[in-house]
Amino acid sequence: MASHSESIIREPLITGTDITYAKISDDILLPVENKPTKAWWIGFTVASLGALLWIVAVSYTFWFGIGAWGLNKTVGWAWDITGFVWWVGIGHAGTLISAVLLLFRQNWRNSINRSAEAMTIFAVICAATYIVAHMGRPWMAVYSLPLPNQYGSLWVNFNSPLIWDVFAISTYFSVSLVFWYTGLLPDIATIRDRAKGITRRIYSVMSFGWTGSVKTWQRFETVSLILAGISTPLVLSVHTIVSMDFATSLEPGWHTTIFPPYFVAGAIFSGFAMVQTLLLVARKVLGLENYITMFHIESMNKIIILTGSIVGVAYITEFFIAWYSGVEYEQYAFINRATGPYWWAYWSMMTCNVITPQLFWVKKWRTSIAFSWVLSIIVNIGMWFERFVIIVTSLHRDYIPSSWAMFYPTWVDVSIFIGSIGLFFTMFLLFIRVLPSVAMAEVKLLLKGSSEQSKLKVLADGHVEKEQAEFYKESLIKFDSVELAKYKKS
Amino acid sequence: MSSTKFILGLFDDPDEMMQGIHKLQQNSIPIYDVYTPMPIHGIEDKLGIKESRLGYAAFLFGCTGFTVAFSMLYYMLVHDWPMNIGGKPHFAMPDFVPICFEWTVLFTAFGMVITFFYATHLFPGRAPRVMDLRATHDRFVIAIDAKGNTPHADITNILKEAGAVEIKHNDRKYVSYE
Numbered sequence: 001m002a003s004h005s006e007s008i009i010r011e012p013l014i015t016g017t018d019i020t021y022a023k024i025s026d027d028i029l030l031p032v033e034n035k036p037t038k039a040w041w042i043g044f045t046v047a048s049l050g051a052l053l054w055i056v057a058v059s060y061t062f063w064f065g066i067g068a069w070g071l072n073k074t075v076g077w078a079w080d081i082t083g084f085v086w087w088v089g090i091g092h093a094g095t096l097i098s099a100v101l102l103l104f105r106q107n108w109r110n111s112i113n114r115s116a117e118a119m120t121i122f123a124v125i126c127a128a129t130y131i132v133a134h135m136g137r138p139w140m141a142v143y144s145l146p147l148p149n150q151y152g153s154l155w156v157n158f159n160s161p162l163i164w165d166v167f168a169i170s171t172y173f174s175v176s177l178v179f180w181y182t183g184l185l186p187d188i189a190t191i192r193d194r195a196k197g198i199t200r201r202i203y204s205v206m207s208f209g210w211t212g213s214v215k216t217w218q219r220f221e222t223v224s225l226i227l228a229g230i231s232t233p234l235v236l237s238v239h240t241i242v243s244m245d246f247a248t249s250l251e252p253g254w255h256t257t258i259f260p261p262y263f264v265a266g267a268i269f270s271g272f273a274m275v276q277t278l279l280l281v282a283r284k285v286l287g288l289e290n291y292i293t294m295f296h297i298e299s300m301n302k303i304i305i306l307t308g309s310i311v312g313v314a315y316i317t318e319f320f321i322a323w324y325s326g327v328e329y330e331q332y333a334f335i336n337r338a339t340g341p342y343w344w345a346y347w348s349m350m351t352c353n354v355i356t357p358q359l360f361w362v363k364k365w366r367t368s369i370a371f372s373w374v375l376s377i378i379v380n381i382g383m384w385f386e387r388f389v390i391i392v393t394s395l396h397r398d399y400i401p402s403s404w405a406m407f408y409p410t411w412v413d414v415s416i417f418i419g420s421i422g423l424f425f426t427m428f429l430l431f432i433r434v435l436p437s438v439a440m441a442e443v444k445l446l447l448k449g450s451s452e453q454s455k456l457k458v459l460a461d462g463h464v465e466k467e468q469a470e471f472y473k474e475s476l477i478k479f480d481s482v483e484l485a486k487y488k489k490s
Numbered sequence: 491m492s493s494t495k496f497i498l499g500l501f502d503d504p505d506e507m508m509q510g511i512h513k514l515q516q517n518s519i520p521i522y523d524v525y526t527p528m529p530i531h532g533i534e535d536k537l538g539i540k541e542s543r544l545g546y547a548a549f550l551f552g553c554t555g556f557t558v559a560f561s562m563l564y565y566m567l568v569h570d571w572p573m574n575i576g577g578k579p580h581f582a583m584p585d586f587v588p589i590c591f592e593w594t595v596l597f598t599a600f601g602m603v604i605t606f607f608y609a610t611h612l613f614p615g616r617a618p619r620v621m622d623l624r625a626t627h628d629r630f631v632i633a634i635d636a637k638g639n640t641p642h643a644d645i646t647n648i649l650k651e652a653g654a655v656e657i658k659h660n661d662r663k664y665v666s667y668e
Contacts, residue, residue: 021502021527021628059502145567155566159575164588170590175599182603185612186626190527193623193666208607209616214537216610217529222542223606227599230552236594241588444528448504 006449008464008472013108014443014451015481016290020384022084024291025190028438031286032191036433039285050422057415066136068412073396074405079413081245082387083420086270087127088169088242089263089383092227092235093271094120095176098183099231102224107450108299110442111291114187115276115282115432117180122427123274124173126420131169134414161244168241172234179227182220185210186441239267246390253333253394256321262314266383269307269353272300273379278428280373282437289481290484291438294367298478301366304379308357311386315354333394341406342393349389352382367478452482494642494659498622499632499649504530507630510652511536514632517648519640522633525625528614536606544609548602559590620666622658629656 031040061068071078094116101109132138143149144166146156156163189210192203210216243263247255276297283292322334337346356378360366392407431437448454459469476482501507504526511533514521522539524530534541567573572580592653607613625631634645636659646657 025527025627146562153570155571157573157575158563158567158589159578159582159585161588164592167589167592172598175595178599178603182606186527189618190626192618193620193626204618205615207618208612208614209618210612210626211619211621212522212525212527214526214530214533214539215523217610218534218539219542219544219606219610221529222544223602226545226548226602230548230595230598233591237588237591245586441528452539 003316008455008458008468009475010450011293011295011472011475011479012455013111013293013295014290014484015257015293015455015479016451017453017456017483017486019290019447019451019453021447024444024447025194025440026286027290028440028443029191029194031432032434032436033194037285040429040433044426047422047425047429050419051426052422053415054129054417054419054423057412057419058129060412061136061416062138066134067226068410070407070409071403072407074398074403075392075407077134077390077395078154078407079388079409079417080130082384082391083417084127084130084134085242085263085387085391086384087123087130087389087420087424089270090274090380091120091123091127091172091176091271092239092264092267093275094118094123095172095179095231095235096268096271097227097275098179099235102228103232105290107298107446109146110446111288111438112275112279112296112300113442114180114183114435114439115279115437117176117183118428118431118435118437119274119278120176120271121173121180122424122431123271124169124176125427126424128169128173129420129423161241161248162455164241165245168238169482172238175231176229179224179231182223182227183439184435185441186212186220187436190440191436236264241266251394252327253337253390254328255330256315256318258317258321262311262318264313265307265310266353266386269304269311269357270380270383272303273376273383274308276304276372276376280369280376282432285457286432286437288438291443293481294479297372298367301360301372303402304357304376305360305366308353308379312354315350329399332397335391336397337389338398340393342389342396345385345389348456349382349385352378352437353386353417354426356382363478369480394446452476456486491657492636492642493661494636495663496621496660497634497636497642497645497649498658498660499634499652499654500622500624500656500658501630501653502628502655503653504528504630506653507632508533508536510632510649510654513648513652515647517640517644519634519648520638521644522635523622525631525633527626527628527630530630531588544602544606547605548598548614551605552594552598552624554601555595556590556594558597559593560586563589618666619664621660621664623665 018205031037036044069078069080094113097109097116098113101113132141135141144156144163185208188207189212192200192207195203209402229251240260243259247256247259249255275422279292280297283289319334322330325331337343356375359375365371396406397404455472458464473487476484476487499507499510501510506523507526508530511521511524516535524533524537564581568581620626621633622629622631632649636642642659649657
């Protein structure tokens with residue numbers, strides 16, 4: 001049956017006491033069915049100016065070549081690949097939420113999966129633009145594909161992790177897109193059936209003629225489950241392969257077998273931080289406090305502690321192995337990271353990624369919205385520095401001291417990076433205007449079993465053990481969207 | 491004879507709708523289809539709908555993807571142009587793993603989703619065959635073909651008893667055509 005009440009000791013996933021199926025659609029479609037607010041316009045203006053900067057800087061790069069960047073013959077990869085890995089990593093949280101948490105039956109994913117998946121898609125777009133831009137001559141990108149050519153067909157070198165990456169990123173992007181869009185169909189149909197005129201026609205085309213019949217839903221659920229099942233190893237493979245771009249080289253500092261798991265943990269870490277950065281603002285501005293609750297925020301913060309700690313252990317392990325291996329070059333690379341000319345980047349990374357996330361062990365802080373938001377930005381900064389440290393500090397001291405160099409970014413480097421953030425936010429803001437930012441159908445599933453009002457009913461029935469009821473009421477204190485007054489009197 | 495083509499029972503609660511299905515089945519009234527704004531677990535068993543075979547399709551697409559990727563790599567790296575890269579073997583199977591895996595996933599995802607769209611008749615621009623516009627919003631709709639022998643008043647009563655908030659006697663099958 002649709003409704004079996006879950007254990008009372010679990011926190012509610014939907015708060016508020018007047019929620020109906022209709023109210024869920026109304027609340028979530030508010031930004032879609034109405035004219036954008038002033039806050040949206042301000043955000044959109046700033047973001048699209050950023051996107052414009054990106055267009056200018058990327059066009060400049062294509063016109064003058066990558067000599068426009070601060071690269072030199074020693075540091076051949078810098079902000080470009082840093083930006084690429086940073087964005088791909090951010091994308092990972094969306095798939096983790098939509099696929100891995102589905103397999104683990106974590107119902108709290110239902111209200112955040114849509115926007116997190118959208119974030120994945122936009123982040124991977126930003127990452128892909130870096131890859132094309134760093135080729136310098138983007139029309140040469142076709143040579144990374146195994147297509148017949150005039151050289152007798154000389155095929156691409158499939159032994160190279162860079163080619164694996166082409167396959168991994170393109171598969172990841174297209175499968176995420178399919179997963180996201182299939183999940184959107186029922187919600188687009190909701191917009192269609194509520195709209196009039198030209199809006200209805202547009203959403204009608206986009207809805208693929210969805211009706212919500214029994215057979216459709218049954219197949220839909222099968223498809224979602226299998227897509228989740230294949231996306232889970234896919235998301236792990238993507239950052240594994242990204243890490244192999246480095247790990248299979250012979251560069252000291254890169255040539256380590258710990259890279260795949262370490263990169264995957266880092267990716268999830270940074271991805272969840274970006275989800276927090278976006279959703280803490282979105283829930284307030286879009287008025288979704290009842291659907292994206294403190295429980296969601298706290299759960300994500302817990303994942304940030306876990307993955308942040310894995311990343312911390314990986315940093316220390318790397319250092320230990322550099323010493324334990326007895327390889328001088330490896331040892332030098334690591335000592336140089338911590339004490340060399342880029343010490344500030346290394347210690348920024350260590351502080352932002354290893355030390356500050358540990359503050360989330362304090363319950364008061366991890367349930368504070370302002371604190372979570374600031375910390376999510378710090379994690380994003382830290383994860384950018386992680387990639388910068390891995391790439392630039394490993395490269396800048398070449399084997400021959402005469403080849404030692406520093407990297408200084410040009411205005412083009414900086415503009416492409418800032419611009420890519422603008423591009424990302426432009427796409428995200430457009431998304432929340434035209435598509436439902438919360439998966440309505442999936443949230444409706446939770447209404448009868450896991451909402452605050454259904455739990456209130458269970459409490460009112462009085463068949464709950466006293467300690468359990470007390471435990472439940474205690475757990476509600478942290479929620480900013482629960483009226484505690486009505487729990488006091490009993 | 492009335493011009494009613496379909497009788498719709500609109501419920502605002504999924505459990506009451508399941509109750510409605512139960513009552514209709516007890517009275518041997520065939521149900522045409524049920525339209526809901528969210529998936530209802532257990533409804534397939536109730537209506538006797540067979541399990542979806544999309545899983546098998548997905549598996550076969552996955553096998554296809556793996557075979558295509560492996561054959562392509564073998565042809566290009568071993569058969570057509572074996573490149574001498576530091577004297578290493580041409581048929582380096584571990585290097586085949588990532589791309590074979592990616593294409594297994596890619597073919598599974600696209601093959602399965604396209605099969606789903608094909609089987610369910612979903613494609614961009616298809617005219618939505620909607621019986622009630624609130625079925626994607628907040629109503630759980632049981633549709634009954636009015637051609638059956640049961641008097642329409644009886645169907646109405648059964649639905650009402652089960653807790654339907656509204657009962658519609660529609661002259662048109664679909665309301666969504668303009």
